[in-house]
Amino acid sequence: MNKHHSVCLPLPNNPIHSPIPMPFPILRTSFVVLSEIISLLEPNEIVTASLCSKKVRHLLKNHYQRRKPSKWRLSMFSWGLVDIMTRTVSKRINVMMARHISEQEGTEHKSIEFNGYKGTLDKGLPILYFRDHVFGIKMVVDYVTDLFGLDIYGFTTGSDGLWAFDWINNRQEKLLGGKGLNKNPNYALNEDKTDDDVLIVRNDVSINARFNGKLGPPDVLLLDSDAHWVTCDYLMKSDAIKLFVSFSKLSELELNSFLRHWRAGGSPRLAYLKVRFDDEDTYFVNFDEDLETFETKAWTRFRVVVDDDCFEIREDYIIQRQDGVKATIHCGLGHFTMFVWHSDKN
Protein backbone atom coordinates (compact mmCIF):
# COMPACT_ATOMS: atom_id res chain seq x y z
CA MET A 1 0.00 0.00 0.00
CA ASN A 2 0.98 3.60 -0.43
CA LYS A 3 2.38 5.43 2.50
CA HIS A 4 -0.24 7.99 3.27
CA HIS A 5 0.26 11.14 5.18
CA SER A 6 -2.12 13.41 6.92
CA VAL A 7 -0.36 16.60 5.95
CA CYS A 8 0.07 18.42 2.67
CA LEU A 9 2.71 16.67 0.64
CA PRO A 10 4.81 18.00 -2.18
CA LEU A 11 5.10 15.49 -4.98
CA PRO A 12 8.74 15.07 -5.87
CA ASN A 13 8.14 14.15 -9.50
CA ASN A 14 5.64 16.84 -10.20
CA PRO A 15 6.69 20.38 -10.92
CA ILE A 16 3.46 21.83 -9.61
CA HIS A 17 3.25 21.41 -5.89
CA SER A 18 -0.41 21.61 -5.12
CA PRO A 19 -1.46 20.77 -1.60
CA ILE A 20 -2.69 17.24 -1.07
CA PRO A 21 -5.84 17.19 1.02
CA MET A 22 -6.44 14.80 3.87
CA PRO A 23 -6.41 11.29 2.41
CA PHE A 24 -9.70 9.53 1.90
CA PRO A 25 -9.44 5.75 1.44
CA ILE A 26 -11.99 5.53 -1.32
CA LEU A 27 -11.57 1.81 -1.94
CA ARG A 28 -12.66 1.10 1.61
CA THR A 29 -16.04 2.70 1.08
CA SER A 30 -19.20 0.85 0.18
CA PHE A 31 -20.52 0.32 -3.31
CA VAL A 32 -23.18 2.98 -2.75
CA VAL A 33 -20.66 5.59 -1.65
CA LEU A 34 -18.27 4.75 -4.42
CA SER A 35 -21.01 5.01 -7.03
CA GLU A 36 -22.12 8.35 -5.63
CA ILE A 37 -18.58 9.74 -5.77
CA ILE A 38 -18.04 8.47 -9.31
CA SER A 39 -21.30 10.02 -10.43
CA LEU A 40 -20.08 13.40 -9.17
CA LEU A 41 -16.88 13.34 -11.22
CA GLU A 42 -16.55 14.91 -14.65
CA PRO A 43 -15.60 12.56 -17.50
CA ASN A 44 -12.05 13.91 -17.69
CA GLU A 45 -11.63 13.31 -13.97
CA ILE A 46 -12.87 9.77 -14.42
CA VAL A 47 -10.29 9.19 -17.12
CA THR A 48 -7.54 10.66 -14.96
CA ALA A 49 -8.61 8.58 -11.96
CA SER A 50 -8.69 5.47 -14.14
CA LEU A 51 -4.97 5.94 -14.76
CA CYS A 52 -4.27 5.40 -11.05
CA SER A 53 -4.28 1.61 -11.22
CA LYS A 54 -5.75 -1.37 -13.05
CA LYS A 55 -8.03 -2.01 -10.11
CA VAL A 56 -9.51 1.48 -10.24
CA ARG A 57 -9.86 1.21 -14.01
CA HIS A 58 -11.84 -2.03 -13.67
CA LEU A 59 -13.94 -0.50 -10.97
CA LEU A 60 -14.81 2.53 -13.06
CA LYS A 61 -15.45 0.40 -16.12
CA ASN A 62 -17.80 -1.81 -14.12
CA HIS A 63 -19.58 1.28 -12.86
CA TYR A 64 -20.27 2.48 -16.38
CA GLN A 65 -21.26 -0.99 -17.54
CA ARG A 66 -23.95 -0.98 -14.88
CA ARG A 67 -24.95 2.63 -15.35
CA LYS A 68 -24.39 3.27 -19.00
CA PRO A 69 -24.23 7.02 -19.59
CA SER A 70 -26.67 6.71 -22.45
CA LYS A 71 -26.96 10.46 -23.00
CA TRP A 72 -23.25 11.01 -23.23
CA ARG A 73 -21.84 11.46 -26.70
CA LEU A 74 -18.21 10.73 -27.38
CA SER A 75 -16.41 12.44 -30.23
CA MET A 76 -12.93 11.94 -31.55
CA PHE A 77 -10.84 14.43 -33.42
CA SER A 78 -8.23 13.37 -35.95
CA TRP A 79 -5.59 15.40 -34.14
CA GLY A 80 -5.92 13.07 -31.16
CA LEU A 81 -8.51 14.64 -28.91
CA VAL A 82 -11.42 12.77 -27.38
CA ASP A 83 -14.31 14.71 -25.92
CA ILE A 84 -17.61 13.85 -24.32
CA MET A 85 -20.82 15.79 -24.57
CA THR A 86 -22.65 15.10 -21.32
CA ARG A 87 -25.89 17.00 -21.69
CA THR A 88 -25.96 19.53 -24.46
CA VAL A 89 -23.88 20.49 -27.43
CA SER A 90 -22.37 23.33 -25.43
CA LYS A 91 -21.44 21.08 -22.51
CA ARG A 92 -18.49 19.27 -24.01
CA ILE A 93 -15.53 18.13 -21.98
CA ASN A 94 -12.15 17.15 -23.36
CA VAL A 95 -11.32 13.86 -21.67
CA MET A 96 -8.07 12.58 -23.15
CA MET A 97 -5.63 13.33 -25.91
CA ALA A 98 -2.88 11.67 -27.90
CA ARG A 99 -0.12 13.87 -29.25
CA HIS A 100 2.99 13.26 -31.23
CA ILE A 101 6.06 13.06 -29.06
CA SER A 102 7.50 16.12 -30.78
CA GLU A 103 4.74 18.19 -29.17
CA GLN A 104 5.66 17.13 -25.66
CA GLU A 105 5.00 19.89 -23.15
CA GLY A 106 7.66 21.25 -20.90
CA THR A 107 7.96 20.69 -17.20
CA GLU A 108 5.30 23.24 -16.31
CA HIS A 109 2.66 20.51 -16.49
CA LYS A 110 2.09 17.66 -14.10
CA SER A 111 3.52 14.46 -15.48
CA ILE A 112 1.55 11.27 -15.94
CA GLU A 113 2.34 7.84 -17.27
CA PHE A 114 0.24 5.04 -18.71
CA ASN A 115 1.40 1.68 -20.07
CA GLY A 116 4.90 3.05 -20.40
CA TYR A 117 3.79 6.15 -22.32
CA LYS A 118 4.69 9.48 -20.82
CA GLY A 119 2.19 12.24 -20.62
CA THR A 120 1.11 15.44 -18.97
CA LEU A 121 -1.98 16.74 -17.29
CA ASP A 122 -2.96 20.04 -18.86
CA LYS A 123 -5.83 21.79 -17.05
CA GLY A 124 -7.31 18.44 -16.07
CA LEU A 125 -6.84 16.90 -19.53
CA PRO A 126 -4.60 13.82 -19.62
CA ILE A 127 -2.35 13.96 -22.68
CA LEU A 128 -0.15 11.05 -23.74
CA TYR A 129 2.71 11.32 -26.21
CA PHE A 130 3.47 8.79 -28.91
CA ARG A 131 6.10 8.32 -31.58
CA ASP A 132 3.35 6.93 -33.86
CA HIS A 133 0.56 9.48 -33.55
CA VAL A 134 -2.10 7.38 -35.32
CA PHE A 135 -1.31 4.46 -33.03
CA GLY A 136 -1.64 6.81 -30.07
CA ILE A 137 -4.98 8.20 -31.25
CA LYS A 138 -6.35 4.70 -31.67
CA MET A 139 -5.09 3.71 -28.25
CA VAL A 140 -6.56 6.75 -26.53
CA VAL A 141 -9.92 6.43 -28.29
CA ASP A 142 -10.06 2.70 -27.51
CA TYR A 143 -9.20 3.43 -23.92
CA VAL A 144 -11.94 6.01 -23.39
CA THR A 145 -14.65 4.16 -25.32
CA ASP A 146 -13.85 1.00 -23.38
CA LEU A 147 -13.85 2.80 -20.05
CA PHE A 148 -17.27 4.37 -20.55
CA GLY A 149 -18.75 1.67 -22.78
CA LEU A 150 -19.49 4.24 -25.47
CA ASP A 151 -19.30 4.14 -29.23
CA ILE A 152 -17.77 6.93 -31.22
CA TYR A 153 -20.57 9.33 -31.88
CA GLY A 154 -18.83 12.12 -33.67
CA PHE A 155 -15.67 12.53 -35.68
CA THR A 156 -13.88 15.69 -36.61
CA THR A 157 -11.07 15.38 -39.04
CA GLY A 158 -8.58 17.25 -41.10
CA SER A 159 -7.32 15.90 -44.39
CA ASP A 160 -4.82 13.72 -42.51
CA GLY A 161 -7.52 11.84 -40.61
CA LEU A 162 -9.34 10.01 -43.34
CA TRP A 163 -7.93 6.69 -42.15
CA ALA A 164 -10.27 7.01 -39.20
CA PHE A 165 -13.48 6.56 -41.20
CA ASP A 166 -12.63 2.96 -42.00
CA TRP A 167 -11.18 2.40 -38.56
CA ILE A 168 -14.34 3.66 -36.86
CA ASN A 169 -16.61 1.72 -39.16
CA ASN A 170 -14.64 -1.46 -38.51
CA ARG A 171 -14.61 -1.12 -34.75
CA GLN A 172 -18.28 -0.49 -34.03
CA GLU A 173 -21.68 -1.36 -35.35
CA LYS A 174 -22.84 2.23 -35.53
CA LEU A 175 -21.29 3.33 -38.77
CA LEU A 176 -20.33 6.80 -39.67
CA GLY A 177 -23.07 7.10 -42.19
CA GLY A 178 -22.50 10.53 -43.63
CA LYS A 179 -20.35 12.20 -46.12
CA GLY A 180 -17.99 15.08 -45.76
CA LEU A 181 -18.67 18.34 -47.37
CA ASN A 182 -16.59 21.25 -46.42
CA LYS A 183 -13.28 22.86 -47.06
CA ASN A 184 -12.01 22.77 -43.50
CA PRO A 185 -12.03 21.98 -40.69
CA ASN A 186 -13.68 18.67 -41.27
CA TYR A 187 -16.21 17.31 -38.94
CA ALA A 188 -18.42 14.36 -38.26
CA LEU A 189 -20.94 14.21 -35.51
CA ASN A 190 -23.59 11.71 -34.80
CA GLU A 191 -26.66 13.59 -33.65
CA ASP A 192 -29.91 12.42 -32.17
CA LYS A 193 -33.00 12.82 -34.24
CA THR A 194 -35.20 10.93 -31.89
CA ASP A 195 -33.63 7.79 -30.59
CA ASP A 196 -31.89 7.17 -33.86
CA ASP A 197 -28.30 7.96 -34.38
CA VAL A 198 -27.67 10.26 -37.24
CA LEU A 199 -24.49 11.78 -38.38
CA ILE A 200 -22.79 14.94 -39.36
CA VAL A 201 -19.67 14.80 -41.47
CA ARG A 202 -17.68 17.65 -42.79
CA ASN A 203 -14.43 17.41 -44.58
CA ASP A 204 -12.46 18.84 -47.36
CA VAL A 205 -11.99 15.87 -49.61
CA SER A 206 -13.90 15.01 -52.68
CA ILE A 207 -16.79 13.67 -50.69
CA ASN A 208 -18.80 12.26 -53.49
CA ALA A 209 -15.90 10.19 -54.66
CA ARG A 210 -15.11 8.83 -51.26
CA PHE A 211 -18.38 8.37 -49.47
CA ASN A 212 -21.09 8.10 -52.05
CA GLY A 213 -22.58 4.68 -52.24
CA LYS A 214 -20.44 3.38 -49.46
CA LEU A 215 -21.99 5.24 -46.59
CA GLY A 216 -25.10 6.72 -48.08
CA PRO A 217 -26.35 10.27 -47.73
CA PRO A 218 -25.61 12.12 -44.52
CA ASP A 219 -28.31 12.35 -41.92
CA VAL A 220 -26.97 15.54 -40.49
CA LEU A 221 -24.87 17.89 -42.49
CA LEU A 222 -22.83 20.78 -41.23
CA LEU A 223 -21.49 23.25 -43.72
CA ASP A 224 -20.01 25.61 -41.30
CA SER A 225 -16.77 27.27 -42.13
CA ASP A 226 -16.97 28.46 -45.68
CA ALA A 227 -20.24 27.53 -47.31
CA HIS A 228 -20.31 30.32 -49.89
CA TRP A 229 -20.31 27.68 -52.55
CA VAL A 230 -23.54 26.04 -51.41
CA THR A 231 -26.18 26.55 -54.04
CA CYS A 232 -29.89 25.89 -54.13
CA ASP A 233 -29.17 22.94 -56.36
CA TYR A 234 -26.80 21.61 -53.75
CA LEU A 235 -29.42 21.94 -51.00
CA MET A 236 -31.94 20.10 -53.10
CA LYS A 237 -29.57 17.18 -53.64
CA SER A 238 -28.24 16.88 -50.11
CA ASP A 239 -31.11 14.74 -48.74
CA ALA A 240 -30.07 15.34 -45.14
CA ILE A 241 -32.33 15.17 -42.11
CA LYS A 242 -30.70 18.13 -40.46
CA LEU A 243 -28.85 20.64 -42.52
CA PHE A 244 -26.76 23.50 -41.17
CA VAL A 245 -25.35 26.02 -43.63
CA SER A 246 -23.18 28.84 -42.36
CA PHE A 247 -21.76 31.88 -44.15
CA SER A 248 -24.24 31.28 -46.90
CA LYS A 249 -24.70 33.52 -49.89
CA LEU A 250 -28.01 31.92 -50.81
CA SER A 251 -30.41 34.48 -52.18
CA GLU A 252 -34.14 34.86 -51.55
CA LEU A 253 -34.69 33.60 -55.04
CA GLU A 254 -32.75 30.44 -54.28
CA LEU A 255 -34.47 29.84 -50.94
CA ASN A 256 -37.85 30.27 -52.59
CA SER A 257 -36.79 27.74 -55.19
CA PHE A 258 -35.74 25.36 -52.47
CA LEU A 259 -39.08 25.76 -50.68
CA ARG A 260 -40.87 25.10 -53.96
CA HIS A 261 -38.81 21.95 -54.42
CA TRP A 262 -39.65 20.87 -50.85
CA ARG A 263 -43.39 21.50 -51.30
CA ALA A 264 -43.34 19.28 -54.35
CA GLY A 265 -41.91 16.42 -52.29
CA GLY A 266 -38.23 17.13 -52.60
CA SER A 267 -35.81 16.56 -49.69
CA PRO A 268 -38.39 14.32 -48.01
CA ARG A 269 -36.18 13.51 -45.03
CA LEU A 270 -35.48 17.10 -44.13
CA ALA A 271 -36.45 17.92 -40.55
CA TYR A 272 -34.34 20.97 -39.87
CA LEU A 273 -32.63 23.51 -42.06
CA LYS A 274 -30.60 26.32 -40.60
CA VAL A 275 -29.05 28.86 -42.96
CA ARG A 276 -26.80 31.52 -41.48
CA PHE A 277 -26.13 34.22 -44.02
CA ASP A 278 -22.69 35.54 -44.72
CA ASP A 279 -24.19 39.02 -44.55
CA GLU A 280 -25.54 39.28 -41.01
CA ASP A 281 -28.02 41.95 -42.09
CA THR A 282 -29.77 39.63 -44.49
CA TYR A 283 -33.41 39.20 -43.61
CA PHE A 284 -35.54 36.83 -45.63
CA VAL A 285 -39.02 38.28 -45.94
CA ASN A 286 -40.39 37.80 -49.39
CA PHE A 287 -41.95 34.41 -49.89
CA ASP A 288 -43.20 33.75 -53.40
CA GLU A 289 -46.99 33.70 -53.50
CA ASP A 290 -47.25 30.24 -55.00
CA LEU A 291 -45.63 28.86 -51.81
CA GLU A 292 -48.83 29.73 -49.94
CA THR A 293 -47.06 30.51 -46.69
CA PHE A 294 -49.04 32.09 -43.90
CA GLU A 295 -48.12 33.67 -40.61
CA THR A 296 -48.61 31.92 -37.31
CA LYS A 297 -48.46 33.06 -33.69
CA ALA A 298 -48.42 29.49 -32.39
CA TRP A 299 -45.72 28.62 -29.88
CA THR A 300 -43.91 25.33 -30.17
CA ARG A 301 -40.62 23.63 -29.43
CA PHE A 302 -38.25 21.73 -31.65
CA ARG A 303 -35.58 19.44 -30.26
CA VAL A 304 -32.38 19.85 -32.21
CA VAL A 305 -30.07 17.46 -30.40
CA VAL A 306 -31.18 16.59 -26.90
CA ASP A 307 -33.92 17.82 -24.62
CA ASP A 308 -31.84 20.69 -23.37
CA ASP A 309 -31.25 21.97 -26.86
CA CYS A 310 -34.78 22.92 -27.79
CA PHE A 311 -35.65 25.82 -30.00
CA GLU A 312 -38.70 27.74 -29.02
CA ILE A 313 -40.56 28.83 -32.10
CA ARG A 314 -43.24 31.51 -32.25
CA GLU A 315 -44.61 34.16 -34.60
CA ASP A 316 -43.33 32.55 -37.72
CA TYR A 317 -44.52 31.27 -41.06
CA ILE A 318 -46.13 27.99 -41.95
CA ILE A 319 -45.62 26.26 -45.25
CA GLN A 320 -47.37 23.06 -46.23
CA ARG A 321 -46.20 20.31 -48.52
CA GLN A 322 -48.58 18.88 -51.03
CA ASP A 323 -48.80 15.65 -49.00
CA GLY A 324 -49.93 17.61 -45.93
CA VAL A 325 -46.67 17.77 -43.98
CA LYS A 326 -46.17 21.22 -42.50
CA ALA A 327 -43.08 23.19 -41.71
CA THR A 328 -42.49 26.29 -39.65
CA ILE A 329 -40.12 28.88 -41.02
CA HIS A 330 -38.40 31.28 -38.69
CA CYS A 331 -36.73 34.27 -40.26
CA GLY A 332 -34.39 36.38 -38.20
CA LEU A 333 -31.70 38.90 -38.93
CA GLY A 334 -28.94 36.96 -40.60
CA HIS A 335 -30.59 33.57 -40.54
CA PHE A 336 -33.36 31.41 -41.96
CA THR A 337 -34.58 28.32 -40.11
CA MET A 338 -37.05 25.71 -41.21
CA PHE A 339 -38.56 23.07 -38.90
CA VAL A 340 -40.46 20.25 -40.58
CA TRP A 341 -43.16 18.57 -38.55
CA HIS A 342 -42.99 14.98 -39.66
CA SER A 343 -45.57 12.57 -38.33
CA ASP A 344 -42.85 10.99 -36.15
CA LYS A 345 -42.60 14.36 -34.38
CA ASN A 346 -39.02 14.77 -35.46
Place this chain on the structure above:
Amino acid sequence: MSSTEQGTSSAAPAEPTTAPESAAAPEVPESFYYVHGKDKVVHKVSAGALQHSALIHGMISNLGYTEEQAKANPFPFENIDGDILQMVVDWCNQHKGKPTPPEDTNLPKQKEKLFDLVLAVNYLEIKELLTYCCKQVAMMVKGKSPEEIREIWMIPTDAEDEAAEKEAKKRAGKEAAGETAAAAGDAK
Protein backbone atom coordinates in the same frame (compact mmCIF):
# COMPACT_ATOMS: atom_id res chain seq x y z
CA MET B 1 -32.63 20.89 19.62
CA SER B 2 -30.24 18.28 20.77
CA SER B 3 -28.21 17.80 23.85
CA THR B 4 -25.74 15.24 24.96
CA GLU B 5 -24.78 13.68 28.19
CA GLN B 6 -22.40 11.04 29.33
CA GLY B 7 -24.09 7.77 30.17
CA THR B 8 -24.88 4.35 28.92
CA SER B 9 -27.49 3.22 26.56
CA SER B 10 -29.40 1.58 29.39
CA ALA B 11 -29.19 4.55 31.69
CA ALA B 12 -32.04 7.00 31.47
CA PRO B 13 -30.61 10.29 30.30
CA ALA B 14 -31.17 13.45 32.29
CA GLU B 15 -33.62 15.95 30.90
CA PRO B 16 -31.81 17.57 28.03
CA THR B 17 -31.87 21.25 27.39
CA THR B 18 -33.33 22.23 24.09
CA ALA B 19 -32.56 25.24 22.00
CA PRO B 20 -35.48 27.57 21.39
CA GLU B 21 -37.51 26.61 18.36
CA SER B 22 -38.32 28.97 15.57
CA ALA B 23 -41.28 31.28 16.05
CA ALA B 24 -43.58 29.00 14.09
CA ALA B 25 -43.53 26.14 16.58
CA PRO B 26 -45.70 23.16 15.72
CA GLU B 27 -49.02 22.98 17.48
CA VAL B 28 -48.71 19.29 18.22
CA PRO B 29 -45.91 18.55 20.68
CA GLU B 30 -43.00 17.12 18.82
CA SER B 31 -41.80 13.65 19.68
CA PHE B 32 -38.19 13.04 20.51
CA TYR B 33 -35.96 10.03 20.29
CA TYR B 34 -32.58 9.26 21.72
CA VAL B 35 -29.50 7.94 19.98
CA HIS B 36 -25.99 7.21 21.11
CA GLY B 37 -22.77 6.21 19.46
CA LYS B 38 -19.70 4.31 20.52
CA ASP B 39 -19.05 6.76 23.34
CA LYS B 40 -22.49 6.17 24.88
CA VAL B 41 -23.24 9.87 24.93
CA VAL B 42 -26.95 10.14 24.40
CA HIS B 43 -28.36 12.71 21.97
CA LYS B 44 -31.95 13.81 22.10
CA VAL B 45 -33.21 14.39 18.59
CA SER B 46 -36.63 15.33 17.31
CA ALA B 47 -38.47 12.96 15.01
CA GLY B 48 -38.50 15.77 12.46
CA ALA B 49 -34.72 15.96 12.40
CA LEU B 50 -34.41 12.20 12.30
CA GLN B 51 -36.51 12.06 9.16
CA HIS B 52 -33.32 12.79 7.25
CA SER B 53 -32.13 9.31 8.16
CA ALA B 54 -34.04 6.69 6.22
CA LEU B 55 -32.71 4.04 8.60
CA ILE B 56 -33.85 5.72 11.81
CA HIS B 57 -37.05 6.97 10.25
CA GLY B 58 -37.88 3.40 9.31
CA MET B 59 -37.08 2.25 12.84
CA ILE B 60 -39.22 4.81 14.61
CA SER B 61 -42.12 5.09 12.25
CA ASN B 62 -44.01 2.17 13.76
CA LEU B 63 -42.72 2.28 17.31
CA GLY B 64 -45.24 4.64 18.85
CA TYR B 65 -42.95 5.20 21.85
CA THR B 66 -43.98 7.47 24.66
CA GLU B 67 -41.41 10.04 25.78
CA GLU B 68 -40.44 7.78 28.67
CA GLN B 69 -40.11 4.72 26.49
CA ALA B 70 -38.01 6.62 24.01
CA LYS B 71 -35.79 7.93 26.77
CA ALA B 72 -35.37 4.48 28.22
CA ASN B 73 -34.53 2.96 24.84
CA PRO B 74 -32.01 5.09 23.03
CA PHE B 75 -30.96 3.72 19.65
CA PRO B 76 -27.46 2.38 19.95
CA PHE B 77 -25.11 2.98 17.03
CA GLU B 78 -22.06 1.27 18.41
CA ASN B 79 -20.32 1.41 15.05
CA ILE B 80 -20.35 5.21 14.96
CA ASP B 81 -17.90 7.32 16.91
CA GLY B 82 -19.49 9.77 19.31
CA ASP B 83 -18.09 12.88 17.67
CA ILE B 84 -19.25 11.68 14.26
CA LEU B 85 -22.74 11.00 15.55
CA GLN B 86 -22.72 14.48 17.07
CA MET B 87 -21.91 15.96 13.63
CA VAL B 88 -24.71 13.98 12.05
CA VAL B 89 -27.20 14.98 14.73
CA ASP B 90 -26.17 18.62 14.38
CA TRP B 91 -26.63 18.48 10.63
CA CYS B 92 -30.04 16.83 10.97
CA ASN B 93 -31.10 19.51 13.41
CA GLN B 94 -29.84 22.33 11.20
CA HIS B 95 -31.77 20.94 8.27
CA LYS B 96 -34.89 19.88 10.11
CA GLY B 97 -37.95 20.57 8.03
CA LYS B 98 -36.01 22.74 5.59
CA PRO B 99 -35.29 22.16 1.96
CA THR B 100 -31.58 21.56 1.72
CA PRO B 101 -29.78 24.21 -0.32
CA PRO B 102 -27.78 23.17 -3.39
CA GLU B 103 -24.57 24.31 -1.71
CA ASP B 104 -24.64 23.37 1.94
CA THR B 105 -22.58 25.64 4.15
CA ASN B 106 -23.38 23.65 7.26
CA LEU B 107 -21.24 20.70 6.32
CA PRO B 108 -18.99 19.37 9.03
CA LYS B 109 -15.67 21.14 8.65
CA GLN B 110 -13.29 18.54 10.05
CA LYS B 111 -11.91 17.04 6.88
CA GLU B 112 -9.96 14.44 8.79
CA LYS B 113 -13.29 12.99 9.89
CA LEU B 114 -14.74 12.84 6.41
CA PHE B 115 -14.19 9.13 5.93
CA ASP B 116 -15.85 8.20 9.21
CA LEU B 117 -18.60 10.68 8.52
CA VAL B 118 -19.26 9.15 5.10
CA LEU B 119 -19.43 5.65 6.60
CA ALA B 120 -21.85 6.84 9.29
CA VAL B 121 -24.02 8.81 6.92
CA ASN B 122 -24.16 5.92 4.50
CA TYR B 123 -25.09 3.54 7.32
CA LEU B 124 -27.77 5.91 8.59
CA GLU B 125 -29.00 6.41 5.02
CA ILE B 126 -28.98 10.21 5.04
CA LYS B 127 -29.04 10.70 1.31
CA GLU B 128 -28.54 14.46 1.08
CA LEU B 129 -25.70 14.58 3.57
CA LEU B 130 -24.10 11.64 1.79
CA THR B 131 -24.27 13.54 -1.49
CA TYR B 132 -22.68 16.60 0.11
CA CYS B 133 -19.92 14.51 1.65
CA CYS B 134 -19.31 12.71 -1.63
CA LYS B 135 -19.08 16.08 -3.37
CA GLN B 136 -16.27 16.96 -0.99
CA VAL B 137 -14.54 13.69 -1.82
CA ALA B 138 -14.97 14.33 -5.54
CA MET B 139 -13.67 17.90 -5.16
CA MET B 140 -10.48 16.56 -3.61
CA VAL B 141 -9.21 15.34 -6.96
CA LYS B 142 -10.13 18.30 -9.18
CA GLY B 143 -7.13 19.04 -11.38
CA LYS B 144 -5.01 16.35 -9.72
CA SER B 145 -2.75 13.94 -11.54
CA PRO B 146 -3.16 10.16 -11.20
CA GLU B 147 -0.21 10.11 -8.82
CA GLU B 148 -1.81 12.76 -6.64
CA ILE B 149 -5.17 11.01 -6.78
CA ARG B 150 -3.47 7.81 -5.61
CA GLU B 151 -2.18 9.73 -2.60
CA ILE B 152 -5.47 11.46 -1.85
CA TRP B 153 -7.69 8.43 -2.27
CA MET B 154 -5.12 6.02 -0.88
CA ILE B 155 -5.11 3.87 -3.99
CA PRO B 156 -2.40 1.22 -4.15
CA THR B 157 -0.26 1.07 -7.28
CA ASP B 158 -0.51 -1.95 -9.58
CA ALA B 159 2.70 -3.30 -8.06
CA GLU B 160 1.29 -2.95 -4.57
CA ASP B 161 -1.95 -4.63 -5.62
CA GLU B 162 -0.01 -7.49 -7.20
CA ALA B 163 2.17 -7.89 -4.11
CA ALA B 164 -0.91 -7.90 -1.87
CA GLU B 165 -2.59 -10.45 -4.10
CA LYS B 166 0.49 -12.67 -4.05
CA GLU B 167 0.65 -12.38 -0.29
CA ALA B 168 -3.04 -13.23 0.04
CA LYS B 169 -2.59 -16.29 -2.19
CA LYS B 170 0.42 -17.37 -0.18
CA ARG B 171 -1.52 -17.00 3.05
CA ALA B 172 -4.50 -18.86 1.65
CA GLY B 173 -2.18 -21.62 0.47
CA LYS B 174 -0.63 -21.91 3.91
CA GLU B 175 -4.02 -21.99 5.58
CA ALA B 176 -5.24 -24.65 3.16
CA ALA B 177 -2.09 -26.70 3.83
CA GLY B 178 -2.63 -26.27 7.56
CA GLU B 179 -6.21 -27.44 7.29
CA THR B 180 -5.17 -30.45 5.21
CA ALA B 181 -2.53 -31.35 7.75
CA ALA B 182 -5.01 -30.95 10.58
CA ALA B 183 -7.55 -33.09 8.76
CA ALA B 184 -4.89 -35.74 8.16
CA GLY B 185 -3.99 -35.61 11.86
CA ASP B 186 -7.62 -36.03 12.79
CA ALA B 187 -7.95 -38.99 10.48
CA LYS B 188 -5.04 -40.73 12.21
